[in-house]
Amino acid sequence: MLKMTGIRKVYRTDLVETHALDDVTLDVKAGEFVAVMGRSGSGKTTFLNVAGLLDTFDGGTYTLDGMDVSRLSDATMSRTRNEKIGFIFQSFNLIPDLDVFDNVDLPLRYRRMTAKERKERILSAVEKVGLSSRLHHLPSQLSGGQQQRVAIARVLAGDPRLILADEPTGNLDTLMAREVMELLLKINEQGATIVMVTHTPECAARAQRAIHLLDGRVVDGDSHFGHLRSVPTGALAAAI
Amino acid sequence: MALLGYDLFLARKSLRRNPGLTLLVVVGIALGIAVSTTFAAVRHAFQTDPIPEKSSMLHSVRLDSWDPAAPHPDRVGVPPQVTYRDMVEIMKSKIPVRQSGMFKTNLYVFPADKAQNPFEEMARVCYRDFFAMFGAPFAYGGTWDEKADGGEPVVVLSEPMNQKLFGGVNSVGKTVRLRDRDFKVVGVLAKWMPNLRFYDLTQNYIGEPENLYIPFGLLRPMELQLAGNNDGWGPNTGTGFEGYLASESTWIQMWVELPNAQAVAAYKSFLDAYATEQKKIGRFQRPLNNKVTPLLEYMADREVTPRAVKSLFAVSLLFLAVCAVNLIGLLLGKFLARSGETSVRRALGASRKDVFLQHLVECQLVSAVGGVVGVLLALGALSGINAWLKSQTGRGDLFALDLPMLLVALALTAGAGLVSGLYPAWRACQLAPAVHLRIG
Numbered sequence: 001m002l003k004m005t006g007i008r009k010v011y012r013t014d015l016v017e018t019h020a021l022d023d024v025t026l027d028v029k030a031g032e033f034v035a036v037m038g039r040s041g042s043g044k045t046t047f048l049n050v051a052g053l054l055d056t057f058d059g060g061t062y063t064l065d066g067m068d069v070s071r072l073s074d075a076t077m078s079r080t081r082n083e084k085i086g087f088i089f090q091s092f093n094l095i096p097d098l099d100v101f102d103n104v105d106l107p108l109r110y111r112r113m114t115a116k117e118r119k120e121r122i123l124s125a126v127e128k129v130g131l132s133s134r135l136h137h138l139p140s141q142l143s144g145g146q147q148q149r150v151a152i153a154r155v156l157a158g159d160p161r162l163i164l165a166d167e168p169t170g171n172l173d174t175l176m177a178r179e180v181m182e183l184l185l186k187i188n189e190q191g192a193t194i195v196m197v198t199h200t201p202e203c204a205a206r207a208q209r210a211i212h213l214l215d216g217r218v219v220d221g222d223s224h225f226g227h228l229r230s231v232p233t234g235a236l237a238a239a240i
Numbered sequence: 241m242a243l244l245g246y247d248l249f250l251a252r253k254s255l256r257r258n259p260g261l262t263l264l265v266v267v268g269i270a271l272g273i274a275v276s277t278t279f280a281a282v283r284h285a286f287q288t289d290p291i292p293e294k295s296s297m298l299h300s301v302r303l304d305s306w307d308p309a310a311p312h313p314d315r316v317g318v319p320p321q322v323t324y325r326d327m328v329e330i331m332k333s334k335i336p337v338r339q340s341g342m343f344k345t346n347l348y349v350f351p352a353d354k355a356q357n358p359f360e361e362m363a364r365v366c367y368r369d370f371f372a373m374f375g376a377p378f379a380y381g382g383t384w385d386e387k388a389d390g391g392e393p394v395v396v397l398s399e400p401m402n403q404k405l406f407g408g409v410n411s412v413g414k415t416v417r418l419r420d421r422d423f424k425v426v427g428v429l430a431k432w433m434p435n436l437r438f439y440d441l442t443q444n445y446i447g448e449p450e451n452l453y454i455p456f457g458l459l460r461p462m463e464l465q466l467a468g469n470n471d472g473w474g475p476n477t478g479t480g481f482e483g484y485l486a487s488e489s490t491w492i493q494m495w496v497e498l499p500n501a502q503a504v505a506a507y508k509s510f511l512d513a514y515a516t517e518q519k520k521i522g523r524f525q526r527p528l529n530n531k532v533t534p535l536l537e538y539m540a541d542r543e544v545t546p547r548a549v550k551s552l553f554a555v556s557l558l559f560l561a562v563c564a565v566n567l568i569g570l571l572l573g574k575f576l577a578r579s580g581e582t583s584v585r586r587a588l589g590a591s592r593k594d595v596f597l598q599h600l601v602e603c604q605l606v607s608a609v610g611g612v613v614g615v616l617l618a619l620g621a622l623s624g625i626n627a628w629l630k631s632q633t634g635r636g637d638l639f640a641l642d643l644p645m646l647l648v649a650l651a652l653t654a655g656a657g658l659v660s661g662l663y664p665a666w667r668a669c670q671l672a673p674a675v676h677l678r679i680g
Contacts, residue, residue: 054587055674075591082589093584093677097253110589112242154588 001162001193002028002051006060009046009216020046021057022216028195030161033188035204036197038213044197045166047213051195052085052164053077065161082110086155086192088184090167092147094139100126100150101135107158125157126150129183145176152183163187165196169203181206243594244601251602254574255609261574262606265567269610269656272563274617277641277649279549279556281622284645285638286545289536290438291375294497297337298373299504300531300538301330301494303515307473308525316541318531319471320442321490324459330514331367335507336496338369341456343492344440345464349452350417351405361401363418363452364440365464370453371396371427373497374439381412381427384455388426391457395423401451402428419462423454435638438535440493441542442469447633459485466491488523496532508532560656567660575599575668583673596669603661604654611653615641618649 009021020043028034038044049055050062053069062069065084072080086107087093094103104125108118126132129149131142139147148168155163165184169177181203188194196207204210212220255262289295302318303326304311311317322330327341343365350358368383370376379402384394395416402411402425415422437445458464463481472489498504511530518524533541575582582595590598622639630636641649 049674052587054677055672075593078586078589078591078594081587087587089677093580093587095581095584097257106585107588109243109246110585110591110594158588 001030001032001065002026002195003063004051004060005062007050007057007062008059009043009050009055009057019216021050024060024213024216024218026211026218028193030193031188031191032209033185033194033207034196035207035210036195036213037199037201037204037210042213043216044213046216048164048166048195048197052087053081078110082107082158084161086158086160086163088148088151088155088163088165088168090170092139092144092151092171094147094150094154096139099136099138100131100142100153103139103150104154104157107154111158121157121159122153125153128156129153143176144172145179148172148176148180149183152180152187156187161193163192163194165194167198168196170199177203243597247598247601248605250598251605254602255606258574261570265570265606265660266610266613268563268567268570269607269653269660270613270617272560272656273611273614273649273653274621276553276556276560276652277615277618277645278621278625279553280648280652281618281639281641281645282625283545283549283553284642284648285435285640286549287539288435290434290436291535294375295535297497297499298535299496299498299507300533300535301496301511302531302533303330303511303524304526304529305488305490305515305518305524306526311526312471315543316531318529319490320493320542321469321471322492322494323488323490324485324492326514326518327492327494330494330511333496333507333510335498335503335510337499337503338373338497339495340367340370340373341492341494342366342370342439344450344467346467347418347452347454349405352414352416353405361452362450362467363454364450365454365456365459367456369497370439371429373495374434376432376449377430379428379430380410381425384426389455389457391455391459391461393418393421393423393458394426394455396427396429396453397425398429398449398451399431400448418452418454421462433637436544438539439495440468441539441544442493444633445544446629446638447635498532504532560652561659564656564659568663571603571660571664572667575664576671579668579671579676582668582671583676586671586673587677592669595671596665599665599668600658600661603665604657607653607657607660610656611649614653615646615649 004024004026007021007024008019011018011020024047036044036047046055050057064080067080069077069080095106101122104122105118108121126135129152131146131149131153134142134146139150142150168184169180172180184194184196185206196203198204211218291298301322302320303322304318305323305326306312306319312319314320322341331339331341345363345365346360347363348358349361364370367389368386371378371383379399383396384392388394395418397405397411402408405411405416406414411425411428414425416425432449434449437447437449468491470489470491472487474488476483476487478486496507498507508530511532512528515524515528515530585595619641622641626636626639629638
């Protein structure tokens with residue numbers, strides 16, 4: 001699904017050259033749930049930007065769903081993002097003056113779908129995250145957890161092959177974090193590939209495997225947590 | 241285009257989000273549109289073809305009978321009017337389809353209704369072809385016959401004059417007393433209000449057409465006095481009225497209707513031959529410089545559009561441009577302030593083109609609102625100018641926002657929206673989503 005080989009990303013100023021990604025090689029299979037971990041400044045953000053086609057890279061090859069995305073035009077890259085990738089952000093990134101319906105509608109608009117098809121997808125997605133009764137609420141009228149569920153509905157409506165989640169539980173309390181994680185797992189079980197950046201080992205533990213970034217390099221790409229995907233108990237449950 | 245409705249929806253949301261800023265942009269555009277549309281309409285009134293169906297066939301005739309010592313001070317060096325003696329001679333040509341010399345005079349009108357006081361009225365003294373040449377429509381009757389051109393007391397009334405003297409009924413055959421004799425009404429014009437008095441561009445051409453029309457042949461028997469421009473050189477050789485008629489004074493507007501280029505060339509040759517002939521008797525001592533000029537070209541020659549109007553129009557466009565340029569900064573600030581939202585859209589699939597068009601549509605929407613307000617302000621301004629003009633010339637309908645002017649306002653509005661919006665929209669679409677998106 002997502003295959004990076006020797007990806008490099010360098011930020012340059014007159015004085016300093018920073019290797020944000022240094023020879024990153026990664027292969028995420030279709031249907032996998034992969035956690036990406038690392039300290040601040042380890043390259044997680046750059047990795048997510050490159051993986052989500054939001055930023056270019058300086059070397060290596062990147063194949064997304066069988067398509068080499070190294071040299072795509074802006075239009076093609078935008079279409080690829082729209083059709084193949086869904087984003088879930090830590091700070092939700094909902095449009096403040098659009099209600100739930102219109103926020104979920106956003107990616108579908110750029111797919112030039114008919115009004116009927118958009119409406120069907122929106123209603124279905126909002127129902128899946130349990131917010132049917134909040135369809136015409138503005139983000140400011142929703143709790144943090146509800147806002148993140150709207151963001152997830154926005155992804156579900158687009159039905160992407162790959163979901164990139166950035167600390168999706170980072171701004172949520174324990175209960176809401178658990179709800180969101182359960183939703184992501186459910187989505188993954190239904191076939192979507194998920195790559196989730198997270199600081200918390202407990203969240204990472206619910207992925208099938210985790211990779212660790214340090215100074216732009218993958219230092220451990222083979223931590224498998226598949227055995228932990230069942231409902232957590234004890235301290236882990238309290239943390240999530 | 242598929243996203244136009246969505247872009248309009250987003251634009252409406254955005255404009256409501258910052259009402260103060262929106263108001264500022266609307267006011268900026270509205271002022272620019274109001275000023276530029278007002279002066280565009282004023283300029284348009286002077287430049288509109290007054291008789292498009294035949295303006296190419298109507299030609300002003302000018303003869304260079306001027307002083308051998310110096311050219312006429314007119315910008316083309318030829319007097320805009322002709323002498324009486326020259327008019328009489330060139331009227332003998334059979335080349336024009338229609339032709340008329342003409343001038344204006346003041347006459348006292350004595351209404352049959354004794355309850356009405358006599359009043360002074362401007363009359364046009366012309367040939368019978370005048371009405372057909374210049375497209376003056378008749379409500380009743382028609383022009384006088386050829387014999388009456390020689391000096392029969394017949395008159396054509398304008399619609400307002402017929403209303404005033406006869407209550408608007410068909411007055412053909414009735415009599416109206418002008419100065420010292422009775423005139424028989426042969427025709428009554430229907431409503432006729434060309435944008436300018438284009439058949440006489442020598443002076444005061446902003447105004448309504450005359451209310452009385454009488455045959456040129458009455459000039460001598462009534463010794464009609466000129467009420468227009470008189471431009472001459474050299475001493476009168478004769479005395480009294482006949483001396484004036486024989487002088488080198490130019491005071492008659494001469495028009496011919498020539499249907500095609502061959503007729504124009506033939507008529508020009510005829511004039512040159514006439515001038516060459518006159519040279520033999522000591523007149524027309526200047527180099528041949530006779531003019532047969534189509535109406536629109538003649539209007540340009542006469543600088544019908546005042547220079548001040550042209551200048552003000554140019555300045556008003558500059559003002560609009562300044563307004564639009566000033567708005568660039570405001571819109572840029574507004575668009576960049578929501579770079580986070582733009583980046584979310586980019587992340588979810590909006591291409592640079594989508595983002596560019598979304599912001600451009602917003603600029604066009606706010607510009608359109610400004611344009612509507614500007615057009616309303618321009619209507620008010622034109623109404624004020626018309627009121628002033630009415631107090632000066634008696635005519636209060638010269639300047640209007642007709643369809644062409646509304647299209648001009650639309651184009652100016654779209655232009656202002658583009659000027660003010662192109663750069664901010666371009667900057668918005670160039671935002672790097674990875675930089676402005678709150679991730680990581």
